[in-house]
Amino acid sequence: MSAEAPHVKGGIGQSILRKEDARFIRGKGNYVDDVKLPGMLYLDITRSPYAHAKITAIRTEKALKIPGVLAVITGKDLEAAGLAWMPTLMSDKQMVLPVDTVMYQAQEVVGVVADSRYAAADGAAAVEVDYEPLPVVTNPFKALEPGAPVIRTDRAEKSNHIWHWETGDKSGTDEALGGSEVRVAQDLYIPRIHVSSMETCGCIAHMDSVSGRFTIWMTTQAPHAIRTVFALVTGLPEQNIRVISPDIGGGFGGKVPVYPGYVIASVASIKTGHPVKWIEDRSENLQADSFARDYHIHAEVGATKDGKVTGLKVKTLADHGYTDAAANPSKFPAGLFHIITGSYPFAKAFVEVDAAYTNKPPGGIAYRCSFRVTEAVYTIERMMDILAHKLNIDPAELRLKNFIPPEAFPYKSALGWTYDSGNYAGALRKAMEIIDYAGLRREQAEKRAKGELMGIGISSFTEIVGAGPSQTFDILGIKMFDSAEVRIHPTGKVIARFGTKSQGQGHETTYAQILAEELGIPADDIRVEEGDTDTAPYGLGTYASRSTPTAGAAASMAARKIREKGQKIAAHLLEVSPDDIEWKDYAFRVKGVPTKSKTMAEVAFAAYTNHPKGMEAGLEAVDYYDPPNMTFPFGSYICVVDIDKDTGQVKVRRFVAVDDCGTIINPMIVDGQIHGGLTMGFAPALLEEIQYDEDGNIHGGTFMDYLVPTAVETPNWETAKTVTPSPHHPIGAKGVGESATVGAPPAIVNAVVDALRPYGVEHIDIPIHPWKVWQIIHGGTKPG
Amino acid sequence: MAATARPISPAASLMSVGGPVTKVQVTVNGQLYTAEVEPRTLLVFFLREILGLTGTHVGCDTSNCGVCTVHLDGRPVKSCTVLAVQANGCQVKTVEGLEVGGKLSPVQQAFYEEHGLQCGFCTPGMMMTATALLERNPNPSDGEIRDAIRGNLCRCTGYVNIVKAVKSAGKKMQAPPASGGSP
Numbered sequence: 002m003s004a005e006a007p008h009v010k011g012g013i014g015q016s017i018l019r020k021e022d023a024r025f026i027r028g029k030g031n032y033v034d035d036v037k038l039p040g041m042l043y044l045d046i047t048r049s050p051y052a053h054a055k056i057t058a059i060r061t062e063k064a065l066k067i068p069g070v071l072a073v074i075t076g077k078d079l080e081a082a083g084l085a086w087m088p089t090l091m092s093d094k095q096m097v098l099p100v101d102t103v104m105y106q107a108q109e110v111v112g113v114v115a116d117s118r119y120a121a122a123d124g125a126a127a128v129e130v131d132y133e134p135l136p137v138v139t140n141p142f143k144a145l146e147p148g149a150p151v152i153r154t155d156r157a158e159k160s161n162h163i164w165h166w167e168t169g170d171k172s173g174t175d176e177a178l179g180g181s182e183v184r185v186a187q188d189l190y191i192p193r194i195h196v197s198s199m200e201t202c203g204c205i206a207h208m209d210s211v212s213g214r215f216t217i218w219m220t221t222q223a224p225h226a227i228r229t230v231f232a233l234v235t236g237l238p239e240q241n242i243r244v245i246s247p248d249i250g251g252g253f254g255g256k257v258p259v260y261p262g263y264v265i266a267s268v269a270s271i272k273t274g275h276p277v278k279w280i281e282d283r284s285e286n287l288q289a290d291s292f293a294r295d296y297h298i299h300a301e302v303g304a305t306k307d308g309k310v311t312g313l314k315v316k317t318l319a320d321h322g323y324t325d326a327a328a329n330p331s332k333f334p335a336g337l338f339h340i341i342t343g344s345y346p347f348a349k350a351f352v353e354v355d356a357a358y359t360n361k362p363p364g365g366i367a368y369r370c371s372f373r374v375t376e377a378v379y380t381i382e383r384m385m386d387i388l389a390h391k392l393n394i395d396p397a398e399l400r401l402k403n404f405i406p407p408e409a410f411p412y413k414s415a416l417g418w419t420y421d422s423g424n425y426a427g428a429l430r431k432a433m434e435i436i437d438y439a440g441l442r443r444e445q446a447e448k449r450a451k452g453e454l455m456g457i458g459i460s461s462f463t464e465i466v467g468a469g470p471s472q473t474f475d476i477l478g479i480k481m482f483d484s485a486e487v488r489i490h491p492t493g494k495v496i497a498r499f500g501t502k503s504q505g506q507g508h509e510t511t512y513a514q515i516l517a518e519e520l521g522i523p524a525d526d527i528r529v530e531e532g533d534t535d536t537a538p539y540g541l542g543t544y545a546s547r548s549t550p551t552a553g554a555a556a557s558m559a560a561r562k563i564r565e566k567g568q569k570i571a572a573h574l575l576e577v578s579p580d581d582i583e584w585k586d587y588a589f590r591v592k593g594v595p596t597k598s599k600t601m602a603e604v605a606f607a608a609y610t611n612h613p614k615g616m617e618a619g620l621e622a623v624d625y626y627d628p629p630n631m632t633f634p635f636g637s638y639i640c641v642v643d644i645d646k647d648t649g650q651v652k653v654r655r656f657v658a659v660d661d662c663g664t665i666i667n668p669m670i671v672d673g674q675i676h677g678g679l680t681m682g683f684a685p686a687l688l689e690e691i692q693y694d695e696d697g698n699i700h701g702g703t704f705m706d707y708l709v710p711t712a713v714e715t716p717n718w719e720t721a722k723t724v725t726p727s728p729h730h731p732i733g734a735k736g737v738g739e740s741a742t743v744g745a746p747p748a749i750v751n752a753v754v755d756a757l758r759p760y761g762v763e764h765i766d767i768p769i770h771p772w773k774v775w776q777i778i779h780g781g782t783k784p785g
Numbered sequence: 786m787a788a789t790a791r792p793i794s795p796a797a798s799l800m801s802v803g804g805p806v807t808k809v810q811v812t813v814n815g816q817l818y819t820a821e822v823e824p825r826t827l828l829v830f831f832l833r834e835i836l837g838l839t840g841t842h843v844g845c846d847t848s849n850c851g852v853c854t855v856h857l858d859g860r861p862v863k864s865c866t867v868l869a870v871q872a873n874g875c876q877v878k879t880v881e882g883l884e885v886g887g888k889l890s891p892v893q894q895a896f897y898e899e900h901g902l903q904c905g906f907c908t909p910g911m912m913m914t915a916t917a918l919l920e921r922n923p924n925p926s927d928g929e930i931r932d933a934i935r936g937n938l939c940r941c942t943g944y945v946n947i948v949k950a951v952k953s954a955g956k957k958m959q960a961p962p963a964s965g966g967s968p
Contacts, residue, residue: 018897023968025905026893028840028880032906035839068804118830119823199844199852199906199940250842250906251940283845505904505941673900676943704849704938712931712944 007586011517011524013732016669020509020529030248033203034280036218041205042071044266044279045121047111047128048289049103052139052360052697053152054132056101056110064113064127069120072273073128074112074265076100087234087264089326090476091334093163094155095363096324097261103132104152104323105362106697107288112265114273137697141297141320141357152323152358161358163325166334169351169416177312177349181303185387190766191294191376193320193361193691194684195287196368197709198504200250202260202290203280206267210274216243219263222252222502223542226476228534230259235267246532252504253681254367254544257328258291288702291328292361292691293368295320296376302384308392308399313342313350313415315380320364321356327365328544329372330474330481336373339416340465343381344425344635345403350415360697369681369742371545378462382747386458386754387763395442396751397433400461401426411728418465420633421727421735424661428723429461429637432659435721436639449759454644454778455654456756459637460748466736467550467632476541480627483551484538487516487559488621491609493602495520495527497559500540501552502532506738507670508548512556514666515732519560521587521601538623546634546736549666550727555626557731562622566608570620571599573613632727632735636660638679638748644756649775651687651753653716658744661723663735672720675741679718682745684710690768809873813838814882822869828862829853831869832879840880840909844938851937854910855879861917863936880909883916889967891957892916892950897968901950903941911937915951923955 011017024030061073076098079085086094098109113124136150143149144161151159178184204219215237221227224244232239249256266279281290296317303312319335321327329336335354342350368375385403389396404425405412412420433439441457448455471480484500497516501508513527520527531537540552564584571589572579575597582589589604591597599607608620641655658675665671688708692700701707726733746767753769754762760777806821813836820835832838832855843865844852853864856878883890892912895901902908911934918925918933925933930951931944939947 018968019900020968021905022897022902025902025908026889026897026912026968027884028838028909030840030905032839032842034833034843037834037837118834119825197940199850199904199938200842201844249904250844251904253940280843283847283850505906507903669900673903673942673946676945677903677941678943680943681940703847704845705847709850709938709940711935711938712948713935715931715944717927717948718943718945 009517009521009523009587011514013514013518013664013666015514016667017510017514017524019507020513021507032200032248032250033205033218033220036205036247038205038207038276041276041278042114042116042273043118043121044269044277045113045125046109046262046265047113047125047130048285049106049108049110051103051132051134052106053135053137054103055135056099056103056130057133058131059111060129061111063129064124067120067123067127069115069117070113070124071116072114072269074098074268074272079268082268084264084268087259089324090331091325091327091329093325095326097264105360106699107285109261109265109289112269114269114277137360137695139359139361139693139695139697141318141359144357144359152360163321163356163358164334165353165355167351167353168339170349171351174312174314174349174351178301178303178314181311182306183304183391184301185384185391186299186301187384187387187764189298189300189380189383189764191296191298191379192767193292193295193364194368194689195292195691195707196253196255197287197707198251198253198255201281201283201286202256202262203278204263204266205276205278206270207276208270213241214243215241216245217267218245218247220249220256221246222249222256222504222544224502224532224534225500225539226479226541227259229479244534246502249502249504253369254293254328254371255290256504257544258326258366260290284703287707288699289362291326291366292364293366294376295364298376298380300380300384302388304388304392308394308402310345310347310403311349313347315341315352317354319354319356320359320361322361322363323358324363325356325365326363328367330468331476332473333372336371337465338373338377340374340418340463341377341381342414342416343378344405344461344463346405347415352416361693367544369678370739372468374465375743375746378743379747382460382462383750383764386751396459397429397438400429400459419630420463421630421729422725423463423633423635424723424725425461425635428635428659428661431721431723432637432639432657435719436641436655436657438639441641454646454756456642456752456754458640458748458750458752458755460744460751461637462635462744464634464740464743465631466546466634466739467628468545468547469631470629471627479541481541482625482627483540483547483555484623484625485552485555485559486538486623487556487563489563489601489605491606493522493526493605495522496530497527497556498530498537499552500538501543501548503543506543506548506674511549511666511670512553515553515556516560519557520563546738549734549736550632550730551626551628553734554628554731555624558626559622559624562624563620566620567601567604569616570604570607570612574599574603574607629729632663632730634660634662634735634737634740636740636744638744640748640752642752642756644774646778649771649778651769651774653683653749655719656716657719657721658741659721659723660737660740661725662737662740663725663727663730664733665722665724666734671737674737675720676718678739678741679745680710680715681742683715683749686746686749686767686769688714688768807870809869811872811875811877813877814879824868824870826869827865828867828869828872829864832864838879838881842906842909844906849938851914852907852910854913854937856913856917861914880912883912890916892919892954894967895950895954895957899946899950899953901942901947907937907939911939911947915954918951919955919958923958925951925955
């Protein structure tokens with residue numbers, strides 16, 4: 002920015018430091034477990050050691066004898082209150098506590114309430130439960146075989162099949178593939194992974210029996226939606242429910258669902274009359290909270306012999322665990338998986354997904370991408386590499402040959418999306434230049450000649466975020482708008498409240514920057530609040546990179562409503578007609594006489610002290626923003642790996658990420674989001690996986706064996722940007738939180754497969770642990 | 786600093802359930818605290834729930850994540866893996882003790898300036914580990930920093946800006962006091 006250019010302190014495009022950090026760097030954050038109320042009790046939970054079993058007896062006498070233990074809560078207690086089951090977001094149902102059958106290992110069985118954390122844990126350990134084991138199904142393919150044990154005997158349909166969903170032109174796609182000169186097909190498995198936010202989940206529920214007020218401090222990314230769900234499920238009047246989402250120690254989608262612990266704590270508070278705190282352990286968090294992915298994908302791509310894509314067909318089996326508790330918009334059981342045509346102009350495409358029950362905890366929630374976009378991007382970007390290899394074309398060249406060109410936007414995809422804007426070749430060319438792609442290919446050829454293993458992988462992803470337009474996007478009927486309420490005080494200072502909820506993204510800073518830009522008031526003078534349903538306007542919360550596309554847009558629109566009123570006040574102060582006033586360079590100015598002007602602060606003071614006759618006092622506005630379309634961030638990533646032949650260890654030598662998220666509000670924060678997102682793309686590619694054995698025992702249920710990357714494994718990310726604004730967002734922003742998690746895995750896998758081409762490898766399922774690589778090098782096997 | 790004994794009422798002790806208790810005296814951030822605790826009480830719960838120093842967090846149950854890192858007699862330890870009775874007679878420093886006289890420590894200042902935190906949950910432990918590293922090696926390489934913080938997990942930042950912050954803090958510690966604004 003040049004010194005002369007008009008700007009406002011802390012406006013859009015400035016890397017201002019974060020407002021929220023003042024408390025975090027001093028250890029003064031206020032997370033749920035930091036809240037302490039008078040008379041507060043603690044809940045701990047006895048969990049099932051079996052993945053599928055009949056409960057034949059529950060004995061709680063010993064637990065109740067432990068000093069400090071005050072109450073136990075079982076499924077039978079909840080059944081009496083009609084709360085043994087609760088609805089999921091996908092119109093399925095989920096147990097709070099089981100009445101007679103457990104469905105997965107680590108499932109909640111009995112709640113124990115005590116006057117101390119340790120006594121509650123002692124009590125939970127002293128509960129005795131007798132089980133009669135039942136046949137276990139952990140493989141979704143086996144779950145759908147005839148004669149498989151039916152897991153959900155409560156349903157009318159006696160099968161483990163949940164639903165079938167499809168979209169696209171089936172016969173047209175078959176025809177396109179049949180007529181294609183080249184066809185490639187591949188099975189791809191994306192295993193279960195877990196968000197593992199550093200803060201686990203928890204709450205303090207407090208039913209005040211005198212006032213009838215129910216308050217819950219809760220690790221939730223969507224406090225308003227939770228309030229409404231609580232009202233609908235419990236019958237409590239909604240005005241008596243207050244959901245407070247204090248500082249959240251990372252969410253990534255794992256804090257969208259309502260977990261049984263929240264409900265048990267709530268019942269415990271009603272039962273005891275005391276506030277009840279429930280904070281899960283890490284092991285409980287990893288073993289029982291909802292999971293992401295678990296998609297078994299078969300994909301087929303057709304192309305002409307010179308490499309132009311023709312058709313895409315995808316068949317997928319989704320493992321949902323024992324209930325469909327996915328966190329998708331209600332009309333999208335497979336999320337936005339049909340973004341799967343990616344950055345390429347497939348004329349024909351068809352996608353189908355079948356969902357199955359297994360004896361695992363609920364799956365289908367986010368891992369920094371809620372709506373199956375990661376699964377889609379992984380599939381298409383792996384398939385493009387497989388196609389490139391089949392055609393013997395460089396994978397960069399194949400992508401450049403196929404990309405939807407910039408002039409084709411808005412672009413209507415074969416599966417029905419209208420992409421807002423893009424310049425895919427621009428991002429890939431930039432990444433190739435930064436990393437010296439040609440030089441790397443030369444180096445690779447030299448190394449290959451010497452028998453050394455080096456690989457280069459590309460991912461040119463298209464994201465879809467900002468859910469969403471109300472005609473198609475709702476959660477249990479509630480439209481997916483989001484909101485901002487902006488109030489300017491007489492001294493020109495601002496308080497703004499939002500329906501979203503930051504979990505580390507820095508909303509207090511970025512929203513203030515949007516408002517600073519729109520109102521001409523320095524970001525330092527703007528206070529942003531979220532997460533208290535008593536004060537914030539209604540919104541659907543923060544997940545799926547929707548905050549900037551929805552609530553960020555609402556901030557702009559609310560500010561513009563304020564400017565409309567401000568224009569009339571400025572006209573009054575400057576004694577001209579409102580039509581003679583324009584908003585320019587962060588002030589209300591008389592057209593043609595720009596020095597004759599009033600700042601927003603002057604107008605705000607007048608709004609309370611000298612407003613025009615007939616006008617209401619005050620200067621504030623609310624906006625509920627219904628986005629006209631989704632936004633489509635994109636980018637190109639290039640990864641270089643070296644592989645140690647003796648150990649099978651994959652080392653990411655360089656990783657260049659060129660992202661385009663439209664207008665950038667705070668470059669420092671955007672880079673931070675990309676660094677974190679890349680690490681959460683790297684993790685499932687090379688490290689993280691939750692596995693189950695045939696008896697349903699979880700492998701990877703603690704941080705000892707669930708491998709969250711440390712600073713040592715994590716590459717030193719290199720980032721760059723292109724900027725292609727969204728044409729329909731008020732400031733052209735698209736959202737960025739999940740892009741890198743979505744885009745990174747195929748770049749890494751493509752690089753590893755590229756390195757191992759000399760061994761005839763076409764694909765390796767993630768996570769690519771050293772043993773898989775070692776077997777390829779030394780055992781001659783080809784892991785599928 | 787004068788040692789001030791602070792009595793703890795039984796009601797304030799979240800650990801005591803009527804079993805045997807042990808008296809501990811621990812100096813935390815320069816202040817002497819005396820309390821009666823169950824012998825099994827972990828240092829992290831002593832700090833958080835008895836002393837109310839909630840800046841030290843709990844993130845796992847296997848000593849892997851490091852969000853509970855504090856200094857025990859000057860060395861970084863995971864306070865979920867130390868009993869309060871083991872800290873008897875010791876000096877403990879927590880994140881609340883980093884800022885002195887209203888002035889942020891170089892590590893705090895650098896984490897703020899380099900965007901070395903996002904959700905803030907791992908930040909106290911990360912800063913305590915970084916502080917201990919810089920006290921013995923004020924000029925670490927990137928590799929030495931990454932190695933030093935390998936016991937502290939962060940899910941938000943991808944570590945890039947944490948490494949930058951630790952480097953920058955090391956420089957601040959060696960340079961004369963600078964003027965950077967604090968938040």
